[in-house]
Amino acid sequence: MTFESLKPQVETIVSQTSQTIDERLLAICELLENHIDYYNWVGFYFKNGDKDELKLGPYVGEPTDHTIIPFGKGICGQVAVSNENFVVPDVAAQDNYIACSITVKAEIVIPIFVNGENIGQIDIDSNTPDPFSEADERFLEFVCEQVAGLL
Template identity: 60%
Template sequence: MNFKSKISQIIENDLQTDAKLQQICDVLKNNYPHFHWVGFYFINGTKQELKLAQFAGTPTEHTIIPFGKGICGQVAVSNKNFIVQDVSEQDNYISCGIDVKSEIVIPIFQKDKNIGQIDIDSHDKSPFTKEDEELLEYICEKVATLNLDGIINQPPF
């Protein structure tokens, strides 16, 4: 299956934005065996924090993440991809579960502003490839074309 074309189909369909984001999470989690948790975090209005939006996988208590904290919070500040092949080697890591061994986070930009990210957790060590990173970058570029105002400006959970 060509996942880029599948993602493009989801982005272009007539669903609401939140349903599109949920479909992306589900497609990734169900088709990539090393993607055990897939979710989107977006900036929480004017606050210096991220809030969890759609996800696929075990629910997490980390629905709000301050900028700078954990891998997601660091990406909110650095504006750069962050691939951690072994989370035990990270000092500034927020554990989402004892099974998580690695994480990849890719920022989403609209008008040159980091407005969110896609976050993938894996129960495997060193599973993420350059192809995974490129696919997630493509997804983030596509998600950036959506009207995310309702998601970014929602009150926190």
């Protein structure tokens, strides 16, 4: 399924006001993981109150011990500080990588902004080496913009 064909489905999920925000975020995770072959773990992390750390939100994929990530630690923690997309073609080449699973080969993290503030991010792990393209970045930026409208 193409990114363009997934966009209206993301919009539909976001507009389901009868569901909680977490239910809608989980539905987005499920949509992406089910329809993009190389998205093997899809989840959201959000700033944990006033603390300089991220807290795991809804996700699909293998369970993770990384429910709290300090700012600056790992790929997600770095995005919390840099406010920029981070695409990792080969996690083994990253010094500041937090291993979630030995099967993970690549990761992409895109920040979510509300009123100009980085309040969280979407994090995607892939068991495929170097699968992410600029098209993934643009699509996930769209997803994050939709999610920002919920928050």
